[in-house]
Amino acid sequence: MDSTSSEPRTPLASTAAEGLKIVIVGGFGVGKTTMVRAVSEIRPLSTEETMTQAGVGVDDPSAVDGKTTTTVAFDFGRISLNEQMVLYLFGAPGQERFWFLWDRLFSGTLGAVVLVDTRRLADSWYAIDRLEHHRTPFIVARNNFPDASHSIDSVREALSLPADVPLIDCDARDRTSVKQVLITLVDHLYALSTAREAVSS
Amino acid sequence: MIRRELDNEEPDRLYTVTRGRSLADEPDLDLVTLVVAAAEPAPGMQSEHARILRVCRTPVALVELSADLGMPVGVVKILLSDLLRANKITARHPSSSTRARTQLPDAATLKKVLVGLHKL
Numbered sequence: 105m106d107s108t109s110s111e112p113r114t115p116l117a118s119t120a121a122e123g124l125k126i127v128i129v130g131g132f133g134v135g136k137t138t139m140v141r142a143v144s145e146i147r148p149l150s151t152e153e154t155m156t157q158a159g160v161g162v163d164d165p166s167a168v169d170g171k172t173t174t175t176v177a178f179d180f181g182r183i184s185l186n187e188q189m190v191l192y193l194f195g196a197p198g199q200e201r202f203w204f205l206w207d208r209l210f211s212g213t214l215g216a217v218v219l220v221d222t223r224r225l226a227d228s229w230y231a232i233d234r235l236e237h238h239r240t241p242f243i244v245a246r247n248n249f250p251d252a253s254h255s256i257d258s259v260r261e262a263l264s265l266p267a268d269v270p271l272i273d274c275d276a277r278d279r280t281s282v283k284q285v286l287i288t289l290v291d292h293l294y295a296l297s298t299a300r301e302a303v304s305s
Numbered sequence: 306m307i308r309r310e311l312d313n314e315e316p317d318r319l320y321t322v323t324r325g326r327s328l329a330d331e332p333d334l335d336l337v338t339l340v341v342a343a344a345e346p347a348p349g350m351q352s353e354h355a356r357i358l359r360v361c362r363t364p365v366a367l368v369e370l371s372a373d374l375g376m377p378v379g380v381v382k383i384l385l386s387d388l389l390r391a392n393k394i395t396a397r398h399p400s401s402s403t404r405a406r407t408q409l410p411d412a413a414t415l416k417k418v419l420v421g422l423h424k425l
Contacts, residue, residue, distance in 0.1 A: 115363040115364075115365075116339070116363055116364045116365065116366075117363075117364075118363055118364065120339055120364045120397075121339065121364075121397045122339075122397070122399060122400060123335070123336075123337025123338065123339055123366055123397075123399045124337065124399065124401070124418065125336065125337055125399075125401070143425060149368075149369065149372035150372060151368060151371040151372040151377070151378060152371075152377050152378070153377055153378040153379060154377045154379055175377070180368060180372075182366070182369075183421070183422075183425065184421075185417065185418055185420075185421025185422070186417065186420070186421050189417060189418065189421060190337070190339070190366070191418065191421070191422075192336070192337050192366065192368065194336075210336075211335075211401075212335060212399060212401030212402060212404065213401075214401075214410055214415075214418070241409065279425070283422060283425045286422050287419065287422050287423065290415055290418050290419050290422060291419065293409060293410065293415050294412060294415040294416065294419065296409055297409040297410065297411065297412045297415055298412045300409060301411070301412060
């Protein structure tokens with residue numbers, strides 16, 4: 105059999121029926137894939153999507169027909185939550201030039217984790233801005249590199265993060281820590297969801 | 306981890322695979338749509354279609370197929386659309402596809418997600 109996959113991996117349960125998404129956003133090298141690997145039941149996989157966008161305001165000499173095609177690579181892993189539900193974790197590039205990817209590729213996501221490195225906080229501004237714009241619920245997790253010297257409060261201030269957005273420390277290499285990050289996000293979503301259901305009922 | 310160099314993929318091959326059809330978004334197919342084969346690969350079938358049917362004997366998410374086949378998500382969507390139209394596969398769509406984009410998932414779903422995460 106022709107195969108480019110390198111090893112067999114655990115198949116999903118035959119009863120698996122509901123795919124869910126959580127997106128981990130962050131700048132280059134902040135530890136997105138490390139975070140996925142820490143909790144994924146499969147070794148993280150990588151694939152890509154080709155996106156075409158109208159070339160409005162795009163300064164690209166190759167855009168001869170007024171459109172540019174961009175290839176975006178991303179990593180992902182998965183967690184089988186129960187017999188039916190499978191949670192996919194996507195490591196998404198947070199850079200500005202991928203703004204048009206947000207809407208399409210990761211639509212329907214439960215929520216997002218913005219993974220930040222205190223040495224490069226500015227890398228996260230754009231991602232946070234896009235998430236707020238799209239009204240995608242998110243939390244911020246500081247990947248606590250050994251030399252992190254800023255207090256968590258100063259990080260909140262530097263990111264102009266509203267008080268109701270959870271901000272926590274984590275170690276992206278550590279399974280228990282990453283599990284706690286995901287639980288914090290879903291707790292946050294749960295609180296938002298029950299609050300809205302209370303208002304609408 | 307090992308990264309396959311998709312960038313080195315010959316565009317001609319992907320063009321052939323989709324018979325030149327464009328990468329138009331297939332709105333019904335999400336990255337996490339789960340695909341299950343409903344037929345065995347048959348002789349004469351396009352090799353990519355046959356391969357998908359072999360991989361999908363148990364449910365497989367579209368995005369995993371994309372990684373397995375070493376093809377962009379958009380190309381895999383086109384291949385899966387072919388198989389869906391021919392009733393060779395069934396698709397289990399995420400319930401998020403019927404949700405408005407600013408609408409949160411319901412509390413009952415989130416509760417199940419939390420239970421699953423706590424078990425990790």
